Amino acid sequence: MSARPALRGAALLATALVVAGCGSGDDMAPDSGGAASGSSEAFPVTVSTAFGDVTVEEEPTRVVALGWSDAETALALGVQPVGASDWLAVGTDDGLGEWVEQEYDEAPEIIETLEPSFEAIAALEPDLILDTRSSADQERYDLLSEIAPTIGQPEGVGPYQTTWQQQLDLVGQALGRTEEASDLEAEVEQAFTDAAAEHPEFEGTEVAVGAYSSDGFAAYVSGDARVAFMEQLGFQNKAAIEEQATESFFVPVSEEQLNLLDAELTVVFPIFVEASEFTGNPLWQALPSVQQGRAVVLEDTTLLNAFSSASAPGLLYALDNVVPQFADALGG
Template sequence: MKQRVILALTLALLFLTACSSDKNEEQTAPTEKEDTKVTIEGVNGEVTLDAPAKKIVALEWTYAENLLAVGVQPVGVADIEMYESYVNIEPQLDESVTDVGLRQEPSLEVIASLEPDLIIGVSFRHEGLLEELNSIAPTVVFNPYPDDESIDVYGEMETTFKEVAKAVGKESEAEVVLADLEQKYEEAKGEIDAADLESKDVLLTLAYSGAQAPEIRVFTPNSLASKILERIGLNNVHESEQFEIYGYSTYNVEGLVKYEEANYLYSVQDDDNIYENQLKDNQVWKNLDFVQENRLYDLGEDTWLYGGPLSAATLLDQIVEAMVHNE
């Protein structure tokens, strides 16, 4: 009889311990919803999603590119036709992606029809639309153009890329992309060094027809594109008289005279080639040293100088091709 009582008490104690353990686990174990929450941060603060986003609308091309870099096709992108003209990367947008209008004036109606989990914008275009965009889906905006030189624009590019990757649950993929880019820098620098160029001083430009005359964007040392040049040992000689928030000064052809000793790197659209048209017989242009000495390096029309890691890799390929292999 005594043994039966002891056995009963032992079983009861075990049962109470198990119940207590289960209760503690219930109290401490996170719910499935908490497990999958994702918090990303833009210039509009922290944005928390219940789970990694699967349906994303990118209102700026850089963020569409960032999504593609980690294997995610956005459901909507602004101004796809122009994107495909300028942004030269692989993979490309597939046919399922919907055009949501202009980058500056996206269609809220089209965006809403896509029922996105997340909208990604850029501050200088979309901060004024935040209330409307947030009424459709959680919205994060980034700012690739700092107000002064105290912020590293290259660091901002990498940080934003990682935030976008986090938003879609692709952080490990992002690390691989950045590691591959670092390897590409080493290879490109090696080829530039081995080419034994007469000068590594360069001017990086993008040209187009202005309202009155040809206009040439000359990229400043604080621009993302210039930081990429520096990583492979090239020296951007342009010195702006003032801080240029968007990373370039706009010149006419006369403004290039002070830089004629440098190598001239340029991008121009084939259907708006000012060098073959307006400047073909321009005496100032024809007499510049870099023209006379054929130190002109065409990077191609599909050179996107404002993008993410994949555009940086493309730019490296284009620079090496123009300055080394086409010498």
């Protein structure tokens, strides 16, 4: 297994953020651990984060990428981290999913994401730490910033809820790659625009996006990367799910509440379990959207991770591969 769903943490936070990326920046060959020549003129740069302004004095050459999708975002912008988070490290030596076409010249040191070894990070002697999508914890940030300038999430953004646009902006600034980040953002935005134009039936269609893990079912609310993906295609998250939203980006769904996942389009995926553990459930099979063929179960790990990635590269892969499934389910 070369990729795995990732949102580990408390309950579905441990199961919610499946992330990854595929080569939107494939034509940008990454350097061997630093910014491109000439980009040093951009420094020093000051990046605004939830933890205050962070100044990067010089062009970083030893980057540690801890936040989910930070490493693949840096790669897409042409920079190879010397350390990277482990969210996709199962079966790989570089922490990347199968869809990421860029390669490292030398595999990075893999760092445990949720409880990183600060000693291991310090031993890499980084001059920049990217942690743009993580727990948003002040203690974590303080410890990391003692090692090197650390780029956390934007102000007002909750744990793991940094959008792909915000991530591109933060990473692009910190690496002195703002032009490359802008180009990549435009490419992804255009891909969404094209997909929505090709499928006008998506516009205004009610959708319920959920997951099933050992904790049971859950439904995602606005602010989550998967819901944002659907909304950018024109879908509307089910109002009954939104009404239950708290500060979290998901709501638990008991079997007695399973009708909450019934919508004009239902999209559900398994996390650390087999899909058969819920698709064989009579209550699941009784949902009108399931009976009428309007339910999409995302079982392919690579596609699932890309769909959930909230990274620019991953979104491009997902748009190519998951949009046709949505269209088929809606009879398009």
